[in-house]
Amino acid sequence: MANLKVSIGGVEFNNPVFVASGTFGYGNDVSELVDVNQLGAIITKSITFHPREGNPPPRIIETPSGMLNSIGLANIGVDQFIKEMIPYYASLETKVIVNIAGSSMEEYLNVLEKVEKVGENIYGYEINVSCPNVEKGGMEFGVNSLMTRNLTELLRKRTEKLLIVKLSPNVTDITDIAKGAKEGGADAISAINTVIGMSIDISSRKSNLATKFGGLSGPAIKPIGIANVHKLSSAIQIPVIGIGGITSAEDVVEYLLAGATAVQIGTANFRDPGIGVKIIAEVDAYCDSNGYYDMSELTGALVNDS
Amino acid sequence: MANLKVSIGGVEFNNPVFVASGTFGYGNDVSELVDVNQLGAIITKSITFHPREGNPPPRIIETPSGMLNSIGLANIGVDQFIKEMIPYYASLETKVIVNIAGSSMEEYLNVLEKVEKVGENIYGYEINVSCPNVEKGGMEFGVNSLMTRNLTELLRKRTEKLLIVKLSPNVTDITDIAKGAKEGGADAISAINTVIGMSIDISSRKSNLATKFGGLSGPAIKPIGIANVHKLSSAIQIPVIGIGGITSAEDVVEYLLAGATAVQIGTANFRDPGIGVKIIAEVDAYCDSNGYYDMSELTGALVNDS
Amino acid sequence: MEMLAPNIYEELQGPGQFINILVDESWNIPLRRPMSIAGANRDQLTIIYKVLGRGTKRLVTKLRGDFLNILGPIGNIFNQDKFNNHHPILIGGGIGIAPILWLHNVMKGGSFQHELIIGAKSKSDHFLKHQPSRKIYLTTDDGTLGIKGTVMRVLQQVVNQLYEPMIVACGPAEMLKVIQTFLIDINIPGQMALESYMACGLGICQGCVVELTHSHQEKHSFGEKFSLICRDGPVYDISRVRF
Amino acid sequence: MEMLAPNIYEELQGPGQFINILVDESWNIPLRRPMSIAGANRDQLTIIYKVLGRGTKRLVTKLRGDFLNILGPIGNIFNQDKFNNHHPILIGGGIGIAPILWLHNVMKGGSFQHELIIGAKSKSDHFLKHQPSRKIYLTTDDGTLGIKGTVMRVLQQVVNQLYEPMIVACGPAEMLKVIQTFLIDINIPGQMALESYMACGLGICQGCVVELTHSHQEKHSFGEKFSLICRDGPVYDISRVRF
């Protein structure tokens, strides 16, 4: 039995395997099928201030070794979230991190403040900066370092809990954005969110998604996730949570070697919502048979010989 | 028999199926296996002024539905290229486009001028701007709109032949770079080059590529290619040549619908160097059975109903 | 295709429900494929499917004795209580016949009066017999079996001859849409089972929504306008769906 | 594994050459897998492979009668002319025994004197008999068959007893490296067949290079420092390779 515990910004998680925002609902939908208490953490579906209907269907389509989605941040809104989910989370042993989205600084702040007041068993926030910023004419927060810094700073002032900024890979220099987040006071970075993609049904000549563009996820993007995590962990000194295409314990180890302190499983939950729990056991077994005693021996342990 | 001919910047190609730079050598290696004269065009491996050894091995690794490479622009240099390949190209019926790479404006220019002097059956140039620019401290030309514009302008002054700028997807806003190229006088844009990625061998704990990072290609990136081509063709008025993960006639049609005027096949050549020729016949058959008479009926014919 | 699935069988509620099949253990086919249950007998489930694309092509390669990774039973069921004072007309078209056949068999077993209309392109797509005397009507687009035309031809005829008819339909969106327009016009109630692309079948991806006409939050859906077909469906009141 | 490949057979040049196999028609396994030819008989080619990862796992699922998409013959051959005034010692280790076995059989057929040393981890990896009297030496790391230890143990012994020995080796890079160091030390010539990841096997991807000690441009290689194993190899003079 290796020590699977990892610590991020002073919070200790039982293991480094979390479930990614938007790929596990709020956790309650599958709690009959899966022992969610075994997960390192649950990251909630993105929460906005008002409930959001999301985009019209079709919202998903399969692609080679992956999928595109344009869910459009459909969520129940912060009030209903607090009413229905907080009591459920209070009954869990797994730590919960609330993913927040918004189209203005104020919206992010308002959601955070509401949760901050009531949040039992909520250990922190993951800030999804891949939303169009209405104040800046639709430009995403996540493509601009200064905007990311300002947003993080604003939120940092209102919470002592874990503050994680989740970055998009659709930028020229992800480390630049990460530095903004770090300067703003983020405890950690999570990366990557989905990659912009599109696919067309050639017989109807329509985009397979009602919104045309969508987010690519799944094993297809794993090399992109690994590259971004490695860049980030080399460039900034705060922990990085790796996301993108994870389907096995080997993938988890690969992300840790690239520099991640923990990881999140996304699309793979749709094939098997119990995959996270399975992977935890496999990571443990992998460590045992390969002589690793602690996750910290893996994080960033890439051998550089060139 | 549909009319497969397409025209780009005044040059007519027999069909819209080209082979991508670096995935078909100079064409001669496989000319015994494949009737290269049937291809719409051959884009050569990137040529630099001096011969380049390329990166140390390992240079390639398989990934889910794709591969990573870090060939490092290994090539024979412009002089040997002219000596050995130009005579071979003169014997071909297929039009040849020379892909040029360089680490300074001057290098691009010097290569172009040498080829310009002798180039029989060379119909144009594809400018690979994904190379680190030594003058600007290693920043790639392709991540900066102004640099791309200046480079294009410089080359435009020296040639009347087709000038195509090949763009990288690893930027925040590809249309911005494309506008630079267009303003500089490019006849067309080709996109996408490979996506930055990385993968790690967890048993040796080393990157699978000697250079750590590499370029992701193959079906995994098709949705990324389609998205970029659609963005580009909506934003600029010059033709777009679609690249990324093409393995079938359906993929070609998908790129055309997204807005491409022609396409290039890359990684798929490694599984089957004859795939381009096969696909041409299949595109023809597809058009016949679906009532398309001309490629122009497909280009950009995406149905927008949302 | 028949499969042994005792755990699913135990939790089964009835026609309308489906299973979600991992047709390929590798990521060559990333998403599961939803298939309606067409019948259940002891521990055995039956599905009926049409080979359309990669997923179903992979499914046909499965051999007797192979293990199949399936999740289920998923979704709600046709509300048979509503049939009480009504005469049900069951309509199935294309790949939507599975739940209709199961419902038909359940009702036949309970000796409930009902009509059954099954539409298809051609004779080879059918496996029932056209028996108008037994209230089983088959249609084909090309007239090679039963009545030539769509299910609408039969529906228009029988609907007028019945007292308080109620429609239960499953099939391609275009068919359901035509039926919906027709029924709303003549003010006849009905239920239908919908399809959509699904990633999870569990309510966690939010990918499988349908737009509803009356805003109203369902149990599992995040919003009021869109409803999750996998958890709040696949069966909806015919008037509630906006195509 | 044996396969019928008349076209390849026709163009075959000899031991050292390989074929490139598309083990999966889908992109589930993107790249072809190179495999040395271990023997050729009429239209039939033989390969010997070890199941390591996804590609070779897929290969074992192929059944007698299946079609396999292969490209070949690829690469150069062991230069047998050079054996003229030499006594060849053939060394194969791990997955590198295929070309060595073929060469061994060719030479046996022509009654050419030579030694054969095959190394493996354990008894179960071997399929020849340890027959020192017939100059066939097997080694195992665990001593379960033949001589305990690596091929080096045998090599060190036999090399001194032979007049003008010349080594022909194929196997894991570590083995070849040790052999190289040993031979350079005692100034004995040799050839070896190399392996590397390959995408195309045709010279068009430039993925399969090895670094050479003496800069010199090969026929198909773009540079002078790196040589394409698929076209200018896989057989190299032992002193020319930089590991």
Ligand SMILES: Cc1cc2nc3c(=O)[nH]c(=O)nc-3n(C[C@H](O)[C@H](O)[C@H](O)COP(=O)(O)OP(=O)(O)OC[C@H]3O[C@@H](n4cnc5c(N)ncnc54)[C@H](O)[C@@H]3O)c2cc1C
């Ligand atoms: C709740 C539910 C129950 C279903 N029950 C059955 C059933 O009992 N029998 C059956 O044969 N099918 C059923 N389907 C549809 C079945 O899931 C699809 O036919 C299957 O996923 C197609 O997979 P594929 O890989 O073969 O096709 P793909 O390669 O995914 O697609 C091939 C073609 O089929 C079309 N297609 C794909 N999915 C659907 C769909 N859901 N509805 C209509 N067209 C589609 C695509 O647009 C495309 O043109 C059901 C779907 C749902 C959501």
Ligand SMILES: Cc1cc2nc3c(=O)[nH]c(=O)nc-3n(C[C@H](O)[C@H](O)[C@H](O)COP(=O)(O)OP(=O)(O)OC[C@H]3O[C@@H](n4cnc5c(N)ncnc54)[C@H](O)[C@@H]3O)c2cc1C
């Ligand atoms: C010219 C040439 C001839 C070859 N001849 C033979 C042969 O006759 N018999 C045979 O069994 N194999 C041979 N190989 C090696 C064979 O190609 C690999 O074993 C095979 O590609 C592994 O595929 P995989 O998908 O099973 O393993 P992967 O999943 O690709 O890898 C699994 C493990 O095997 C290792 N591996 C992968 N490729 C190689 C390689 N080329 N060399 C050493 N280790 C590797 C990886 O590092 C990894 O640890 C040859 C290779 C070359 C280049």
Ligand SMILES: Cc1cc2nc3c(=O)[nH]c(=O)nc-3n(C[C@H](O)[C@H](O)[C@H](O)COP(=O)(O)O)c2cc1C
């Ligand atoms: C259907 C779907 C919905 C998602 N919703 C959200 C979301 O609401 N907020 C968010 O930050 N990320 C969201 N993501 C992104 C994932 O959290 C994750 O970053 C991405 O999918 C990459 O990981 P994967 O390859 O393991 O899926 C969503 C992804 C998918 C596939």
Ligand SMILES: Cc1cc2nc3c(=O)[nH]c(=O)nc-3n(C[C@H](O)[C@H](O)[C@H](O)COP(=O)(O)O)c2cc1C
């Ligand atoms: C092995 C390899 C070498 C490449 N070399 C070059 C190159 O020299 N110049 C260039 O502009 N693009 C090069 N590319 C990029 C391809 O031309 C193409 O843009 C990319 O691979 C995406 O297409 P694909 O998915 O069809 O492979 C190379 C790609 C691969 C896989």
Ligand code: FES
């Ligand atoms: S299929 Fe995922 S929520 Fe319905």
Ligand code: FES
């Ligand atoms: S394997 Fe492609 S060049 Fe050798």
